[in-house]
Amino acid sequence: MNVCAEENSMIWRNLSAGILLLVVIIALGVYDSAQLHSYLVGIENWIAGLGFWGPVAFLGLFIILTFVFFPDSVLGATAGALFGLWLGFAVVLFGAIVVQCLVFGISRHYFQQRVQQAIDKRPKLVAIQRAANRKGFRLQFLLRLMPLNPVMVSHVLATTGTRFGVFLVACLGLIPGLFVQVYTGYAAKHMIKAAGAPGEHATIHTMLVAGGLVVCLLLMVVVTRVAQAAIVEAETEP
Template sequence: MPPDLKRASTGLLRAAGIAVPLLAGLAIGQLATPYLPDFSAWVQTLGMWAPLAFVVAYIGVVLFMLPAFLLNMAGGAVFGVMKGSALVLTGATIGGTLAFLLGRTILRTSVARRVAANPTLSAVDRVIGDDGLRLMFLLRLSPAIPFVLSNYALGVTRVRTRDFVMAMPGMLPIIASYAAFGAAGADAANGNGALPMSVLMLGVIATVVLGVFFVGITQRALRDAEARREA
C-alpha cells in the first residue's frame, strides 16, 4: 500500500474509532433524555449529599469498568457543565487511582497479559521514565486507550502513581464535551429548546478531529521516546 494511502487509511480508522463510540453515546443519551427531569429531581432530593453521591457512583462505575460516559452526561444534565465536569473529574481521579493500584497489586497477573497484547500500553511500559508525566497527560488527552480499561492496565506498567494522578486533568476536554451534551439534553427535556442538529454535529466533528490530532501526537511522542531509548 502506498504511504499516502496508508496514512489516510490510518487516519480514517482513528476517526472511526473515536466517532463510533461518541455517536453511540449520544444515541443512548437521546434515548435517556425523557427520563432526565425525573432523574434530576431525584438527585436534588439528596440535597447537600447529591454531589458526594454522584462522585461515589462514578467511582463504582470506573472500578467495575461500566460505560462512564453515561454518568458523565448525567453530571452535565443535573449539575451543569462546569460543576458536572468537576465532579466527574473527581470521581474519575479517585476511581481511576484505585483501579491503577489494584492493577499494580492484587490483579497484576491477570492484567499483565492484556497489557502485553496492547501495542500502545506496551510502548508506554518500554519508554516510561522521567518523561512519564508528559506521556500520561497525552494519553489522557487522546482516546488512544479507553479510560475505564486503561486504569487497571497502566498499573502493571512502570508509570509512577504520582504521574498517573497528575495527568488526570488531561481528560477535561472530553469530560466537558460529554457534560455539554448532557446539559443540552436536559434543556431539551425541560422544554428549554434542543440544540440544533447542525450545532450538535459540529460538536461531534470537533471532538473527533481533536481526538485524532491528539492520538497522532501521542503515538509520535511514544515513537520518539522509544527512539531515544534505543539510541
Template sequence: MRNVSLSKLIPAIVTVTLIGSLVLLYFLHQEFQDFADKGWTVLTSGDEQRIKNWISSLSYWGPLIILAGFLVQMFAFVIPSWLLIVVSVLAYGPWRGGGLALGGVLLASAVAYAIGQYLSEYTVQKLIGKKSEEKMKTYLDRYGFWLIALFRLAPFLSNDTISFVAGLSSMRFRKFIAATALGITPLIGFVAYLGESTDRLKSGLIWSSVIGLIGFAAYVWWDQRQQHQHHD
C-alpha cells in the same frame, strides 16, 4: 514479588475493604440489594434522561452514587466513564456537576493506579487482558505523561486500562494524576459547555475522541521523526 511497606499498601487495603463491604451488604441486606439492582439496570441502560431522573431522585445520595459509579465502572466496562461525566453535568449543572465528575475521575484513576502498583502484573493482565497490558505498557514507557493526558481527552478510549498499567510502570503517582487532570478537565469543560442537548453531547464526545486520537498520532509521528533525525 516487590517488598512494600504497610503504609504503601493502605490504598489497596482500603479499596479491597470497601469493595468487600459492599459485596457483603449486597448479599445480607435485601433493601440494598434491590437498590443496587435498580441502579445497575438504570446505569447500564445508556439512556441519559432516565439516568438523570434517577440520580435527581436520590437527593443528597446522588453525588455519592455517582462517585461509586466511577469506581464500579473500572471493573464493569458496560458503564463508560464518559456517560457518568454527562450524567453529572446534566443532573447538577456545569459547575457542581463538572466538579463532581472531575472528583470521580480522579478518585477512580487513583484507585486503579493503586491496584496496578500493588498487585502483580499477572493479576492486572487477568483484569484487562495480556495483550492490552503489554501494548499499553510499551506506549506508556515511551510516551508517559502525554499519552495519559490524550487518553483522558478521548472519552471512548480505555481510560481505566491505562490507569491500571500506569501503576505497573515506573511513572510516579503525582505525574500520573497531573496528566489525568490535564486531560480530563478540558473534556469535562467541553461537556458542560455543550449543555443539556444529548445530541450535541454525543457529537461533541465523538469529536473529542477524534481530536485526541489525531493528537496522539501526530505526537507519535513527531517523536519518531525526531528519533530518525538523531540516528542520521
C-alpha cells in the same frame, strides 16, 4: 503504536453518537414534548429533594461502576442531565480521578503480575506500556486525551516505572473528554425541556446549547487527532 485504525473508528463513533443524540432529542420532542418535560421536571425536583446527598450518592455510584469498566460516557451524560453542567462536571471529574488513583494503586501493589499477563496477550497494550516507559508524562497525558478506556490505561501505567505524582498530573488530560460527556447530557435535557415548554426557554439559548454540543464534539475530534499524531511521532523517535 498499532492503535490508529481503532482510534479513528472510535472518533467517528463518538461524533456519530452526538449527531444521533440531536436527532433523537428532536424526534422525542416532536413525539411527546410535554410529557417528557413533565418527567424531567419531576426528576429535577427529586434530585433537589436529596440535597447534598444526591451528588454524593451519584459520585459513589460513578466510582463503583467505572472501576468495573462501565462506560464513563454514559455516567458523564447522566451527571450532566441530573446536576447541570458545572456540578455534574465537578462530580464526574472528581470521581474519575479517584477511580484512576485506586486502579493505579491496586494494580501496582496487588495485581501487577496478573495485569502484566493480560497486557502481554494484547499487542496494543504492550505498545502503550513501552511508550509510557520511554516518554513518561508527555505520552501519559496524550493517552488521556485519546478515546481509550481510562481504567484500562491506568492498569497499564501501573505496570510501568512511572511515579504516582506524574501519573496523577497526567490524569488532567481526562478533562476535555469528561466535559464533553457531561455537556452532552446537559444539552439533551435542555433541548427536551425547551421542546416541552417553549415559552420558558429563549430560542437563541437553545440554539447556542445545540451549537455548543456540535462544537464540543468537533473539538474532541481535533484534539484526539492531534494527540494521536503526537503519540505516533513519539513511537517512531529513535
